[in-house]
Amino acid sequence: METIKIGLIGLGTVGSGVLQMVENNQDKISNITGRQLSVKTIVVRNVAKHRDDVDTSRINLTDNLDDIVNDPEIGIVVEVMGGIHPAKEIITQLLTAKKHVVTANKDLIASAGEELTSIAQQNHCDLMYEASVAGGIPILRTIVNSFSADQILEVKGIVNGTTNYILTQMQQKNWSYADALQKAQELGFAESDPTNDVDGIDAAYKMIILSQFSFGTHLKLNEMKVSGIRHMQLLDVETAASLGYTIKLLGIARRINDGVFAEVGPVLVPADHPLATINNENNAVMVTGQAVGETLFYGPGAGGLPTANSVLSDIVSVTKNIVLGTTGNSFNNYQNQADHVKADEVVYPYYLSLEMLDIPGQMLKLTQIMTKIGASFSQIVQTKNDNPTDNQTARVVIITHDMSKTQLAELKDALEQKDTINLLAAYKVLS
Amino acid sequence: METIKIGLIGLGTVGSGVLQMVENNQDKISNITGRQLSVKTIVVRNVAKHRDDVDTSRINLTDNLDDIVNDPEIGIVVEVMGGIHPAKEIITQLLTAKKHVVTANKDLIASAGEELTSIAQQNHCDLMYEASVAGGIPILRTIVNSFSADQILEVKGIVNGTTNYILTQMQQKNWSYADALQKAQELGFAESDPTNDVDGIDAAYKMIILSQFSFGTHLKLNEMKVSGIRHMQLLDVETAASLGYTIKLLGIARRINDGVFAEVGPVLVPADHPLATINNENNAVMVTGQAVGETLFYGPGAGGLPTANSVLSDIVSVTKNIVLGTTGNSFNNYQNQADHVKADEVVYPYYLSLEMLDIPGQMLKLTQIMTKIGASFSQIVQTKNDNPTDNQTARVVIITHDMSKTQLAELKDALEQKDTINLLAAYKVLS
Known part of the structure; x- marks a missing residue:
């Protein structure tokens, strides 16, 4: 059976999990894909630190990225070093060298995913990143x-x-x-x-x-x-x-x-x-x-092995694509232009936590402001104050009916002009 | 853009959902697959009954299966008629005629999935059935x-x-x-x-x-x-x-x-x-x-549109395979021989509902039986009897510690030999 050689960049908890899963699940993977997988080379910053983590008689442990980039035997590279730089430059270099890339790097994909996807497609390579969102949830x-x-x-x-x-x-x-x-x-x-x-x-x-x-x-x-x-x-x-x-x-x-x-x-x-x-x-x-x-x-949502499972699902997908000759397609190819959403279109009930001077007329003031901006509340609770030595102020919690973000901004503005009422927190409420 | 024509067999709630989704989501589907989809022919048992459900100026509504089988334009057929026969014979005929098939038919797939999968592969066709399990859950x-x-x-x-x-x-x-x-x-x-x-x-x-x-x-x-x-x-x-x-x-x-x-x-x-x-x-x-x-x-778990969504995910997968030239692979290609599991390897705590004659010594009898088979209980509750006019018997509920299925069978045997204790129900307990 043909073997596909893998390069691994980074050997933290996720990298170790990937190494372990590739070695332990050979039978099932080859049953499904018709290919053997094996990790050939691992690039780490400090080789000495990791020498005991790896069977170096079978795996090349190195601090030199070129050992992966220039190795024509390595078809798939897993990047689990994290961070935007130099991960972006490294992935670009790998894709340009016609390596398929699997990454768990959310920061990088969220900021430069489009650019890297386009480089991958130009080179007929796969770029997959299931592990970048919600660890073990596929x-x-x-x-x-x-x-x-x-x-x-x-x-x-x-x-x-x-x-x-x-x-x-x-x-x-x-x-x-x-x-x-x-x-x-x-x-x-x-x-x-x-x-x-x-x-x-x-x-x-x-x-x-x-x-x-x-x-x-x-x-x-x-x-x-x-x-x-x-x-x-x-x-x-x-x-x-x-x-x-x-x-x-x-x-x-x-x-x-x-x-x-x-x-x-x-x-x-x-x-x-x-x-x-x-x-x-x-x-x-x-x-x-x-x-x-x-x-x-x-x-x-995280953890070495759950995240490694998502990385492996990408590796298996790439392997299937290699077998079928269908690499180079975008992981997500749904493209759509979306309009800007206006603040008055975003509507939720809100939880408002307020501190107000404990003198008559404060609730009336608040009600007047709410009425003026066209908002209303479904629940109102006066609670204990956070500070037991403070008997000057009262704490009031309100759950409003639906309010737009425009109304919320107006409410915040109006409250800022009142010395006697202080908005401590405003959180959306899911209905 | 090229159009892939679909045949539909059955027009109940799922069939209607499929028709509706294909028509309403054209833009997204073609954005993703690069192909238009359109339902060309629908086969139903009673054409008159469904004439108002379908725009017959655009769709061929018929009771003749040959209108799909013999139409070279139709590439994908959706079977949502249900039942094992004649669905099995129809799908066999469709696959032999080189049509890709999507079905929601769990009875059929559970009983004849292997056989149909092999016919599909011989004909380089896809056979997919995501909707057969848990409706809208992929x-x-x-x-x-x-x-x-x-x-x-x-x-x-x-x-x-x-x-x-x-x-x-x-x-x-x-x-x-x-x-x-x-x-x-x-x-x-x-x-x-x-x-x-x-x-x-x-x-x-x-x-x-x-x-x-x-x-x-x-x-x-x-x-x-x-x-x-x-x-x-x-x-x-x-x-x-x-x-x-x-x-x-x-x-x-x-x-x-x-x-x-x-x-x-x-x-x-x-x-x-x-x-x-x-x-x-x-x-x-x-x-x-x-x-x-x-x-x-x-x-x-069910419902026309959720189940239709799973059918559509299959249709889109088949379409991608057509575009990539990769049809004919098994939906699930993990194959493994499993041993028979012995009854003493299956171990759970059990909930036992018992009816016993309300005379002294019954609990002792029960405890003796449990001890003899090597089982023990973590909770025991005497509850009200189901029948208020019955004051001859008492109802006792027991939650056992882990018991094997062998032990459970021994317990049932032993209780059957006692006239004064009756096992009403035995359910597994998830821990």
Whole structure:
């Protein structure tokens, strides 16, 4: 049986998982593809550090990329080093050398996916990246293959495991954000600099890729509203729970008229909604199609082996394409121009957390502002103040009826002009 | 742009959904495949009955199958008439005439899938059947494409919407089985003869197909233990709920050593398990892989448009294969011999519902039997009797620790020899 040789760039948790899966699942892979797979060369920054991880009598462990680029035997290269540079330059070099490339690099695909796809096609090579979104959940290939004839109306979900772990701990153990983050760092669910995760940037990259697959559009990070959970108050998590909601960091991308709206931010999810039950580091993506209705895909959002499984599904797809002589087609070939969505077209109920001076007439002021902008509320709760020594101010939580983003902006403006009312948080509510 | 002409056999809810989706989603389909699709001919039993459903100025509505078989313009045929005969003969005729075939026919694929696949390959034709399992959930293609390099350990789920609707109503509204079935029939979720659904046969067909894809094996219906919900007592649903479980009709297929065990029957699912939250006519399939861990796919299990969406995903796949010149490959090409699994290798905790004469010494007898077969229990509850006028007997519910099927059979034998203890129900418990 013919063997396809693989090059691997990077040997962290995902790279090690890929190596392990290729070696352990030979029988099934060759049963399906009619080819043997074997990892021939691994490029790492520090060879000495990894010498014990690899059987170097069979595998070439090197710090020289040319050992892969210039090796005509290597057909498929897996890039799991991460980061935009020099990964972009390396992948470009590999594609130009006619190597098929599989990557788990969401930052790179979200920012330069179009450019790299076009280089791949010029060189009749495959470029696949299932592992770039939601680790072990095979969502990209599912959208390509299984919703191909449906009109996707919305794709939303929990696509960052770190923030979901933190929010789950806050909710279940009444921990503060700082305590939950520290625990996540101790367990390896959060990095020492957690910025990309907790500020929603990682989730935004994934929503950009999901939007490309679902709507054919190319959104840019700087065009999206992205907020994270860095300022999440335990009091808001508790108040939301008492009202029947769980706060989740959701990515939402929706078709609105002829446009696509995409955003990342904390959202109140009803406790009996499937997304409210996704806990800890798990991910879930909900796809709503005009024909199919609501579907949900749930699984591990990260981790060496789950992510490696997605990488392997790409490797097997490339191998099948090599066998069939059909390489060089775009992973996602749905292309569509989307209009800009106007702020008054994006409509949700909102959860508003307000601090107001505890003197008569404040609620009247608030009601007057709401009435003026044409908004109304369905629930209003006066809760305890976060600071027990503060008896000057009261805390009020409101769940509004549907409000447009234009109305929300007007509300924020109006409140900023009042010294006695302070808007602490405004989160969307899923209905 | 080139047009691929489609023939449609059957115009029930799924057939109408397929017609509607092909017409409404032209732009996206041609954007992805580079081909236009159009339904040219529809074969129905009674033309007069369907004349108003179809624009007959553009589509040929006929009762003559030859209008499709002998039309060289028609490249893809969709069979949604259902049933094993004459569907099997028709599909054979179509494949022999070099037509690619898409079907939603689970009974046929579960019983004759291997034979039809081989006819398709001999004729270099595609035969696809995503819609045959779990309606709108794209589970077959996901297993083929996304778990290709992983070792699947277990596939289990709620794959019959009718029985899940009935069990949900019993649980949520305290209805009897008969009342819930009647409601399901009124709403069109159950057929007037519900045998195939309520006796678990429909679910078993789907588990046979899921096992083929997950384990490469070819199980037969008569080799599987299949039980349904026809004798489900409301009292057991209520008792299970009070113990923290929801009763679901589950299909379970597990790799055990070198064999595959598959079964359909009522199972007690812990209330916080993802499968316990799948309600009404919805379906969900949970796939556990050695590398990926636990993943779950949830969506509508039936219905015209969701099922049509799966049919369309097949049509688009066939179209891509036509464009690439890669038709004639098996939908699932994982083949594997599995050993027979022995009864003492299949181990679960059980829920046992017992009726015993209300005289001293009965519990001692039961305990002696359990001890003799080497089984033990974790919970024991004496509950009210179903019949308020009966004060001769007591009802006792037991949740056992792990027991093998051999032990369960021994227990049943031993209890049958006692006149004073009667085993009413024995259901697996998911841990």
